[in-house]
Amino acid sequence: MKKSVLSALTLVTLLVIFLSSCKPTDEPTITNLNIHFYPMVGNDALVYNQEYTINGRKLKFIKAQFYVSDVSLKKTDNTTSTPEMPYALVEALETNYSFGSVDDGTYSGLEFAVGVDSVANHGDPTQWGVTHPLYVNSLYASYWDWSQGYVFMKLEGYVDTTAAANGTASTGFVYHIGNDEMLRTIALSINKTIGGNEDAIELNVDYAKLLEDVDLRTELQTHSTANEPLAAKIANKAQEAITLRP
Numbered sequence: 001m002k003k004s005v006l007s008a009l010t011l012v013t014l015l016v017i018f019l020s021s022c023k024p025t026d027e028p029t030i031t032n033l034n035i036h037f038y039p040m041v042g043n044d045a046l047v048y049n050q051e052y053t054i055n056g057r058k059l060k061f062i063k064a065q066f067y068v069s070d071v072s073l074k075k076t077d078n079t080t081s082t083p084e085m086p087y088a089l090v091e092a093l094e095t096n097y098s099f100g101s102v103d104d105g106t107y108s109g110l111e112f113a114v115g116v117d118s119v120a121n122h123g124d125p126t127q128w129g130v131t132h133p134l135y136v137n138s139l140y141a142s143y144w145d146w147s148q149g150y151v152f153m154k155l156e157g158y159v160d161t162t163a164a165a166n167g168t169a170s171t172g173f174v175y176h177i178g179n180d181e182m183l184r185t186i187a188l189s190i191n192k193t194i195g196g197n198e199d200a201i202e203l204n205v206d207y208a209k210l211l212e213d214v215d216l217r218t219e220l221q222t223h224s225t226a227n228e229p230l231a232a233k234i235a236n237k238a239q240e241a242i243t244l245r246p
Contacts, residue, residue, distance in 0.1 A: 028104065030101040030102060030103055031195055032100065032198045032199075033101070033194065033199060033201070034097065034098050035071075035097050035099060035201050036202045037094075037095060037203050037205050038203065038245060039092035041054070041061075041207055041208045046064060048060075048061055048092065049061075054159075055211065057160045057165045057169075058159065059159040059169050060158050060159075060169045061207065062158070063154055063156035064091075064155055066089075066115070066152060066153040066238075067115055067150055068114065069087050069115065069117045069120065070112055070117050071099055072111050073102060073110055075103075075105050075106065076107070081105070081107075082102075083099035083100050083102045084099065084100025085099045087116075087120075089138070096200075102194060104195040106192070106194075107190055107191075107194060108190065109189055110192075110201060111187045113184065113185050114183070114185075115153070115182060115184065116134065117183070120134060120150075121150055122148060142176075147178070151176050153177040153234065154175070155210065155211070156175070157169070157172070158172055159171055159173050159216045159217075159220070161220070171220065172220070174220070175222055175231070176223045177234055177235050179224050184235050184236070184239065186238060186239055187239075188203075190244060202245035204244075206240075209237055209240050209241035210234050210241045212240075213233045213237065214234065
């Protein structure tokens, strides 16, 4: 009887070991990745209609937003992982954006574009579901019907344009950046282990840095058509303006 019990226990043990060995070991675990974009003006948080000094002039924002596309992460072993949702519409009133699932692991780099990739930019804007960042009727969506493309970045507000820069922020400025040639790739070095049910990467967006090369007295408007150099000035500052949050 004792021998039978021992034999049965042995068989159960062997069965457990066998079943355990049959479990897949190479299936990656995943985590929901959020990226937090904190709107800043230098070292201060950006608040709409609040006055700041940029390039020696008083200025206030009433609109500050941009599209993100082609998000990817580079692991320390040089493999890459693309999140489930590679798009976002980043608006200064919001900070948290969910990009869906990404493989767990330790990452050394984060890369994305400021703007909308060419395929989506020239695709059918009505193809996206109502919860998709590229849905053209969403709250902050911005799309040019006349050029059939998204407004990659939109900055609007008021600035002091007096010669002595001692007046009030009362003259309007409008910077609408778009078209394929204005797409800019952001590459950031990170040291981040992603895991658990949910994780986040935190970034600062310095809107003062975006306007660093702009003459705020005379360069007050661009729609990325007749004034391409001004649009390029702003687009070119994206890499410097978006940084890891300390």
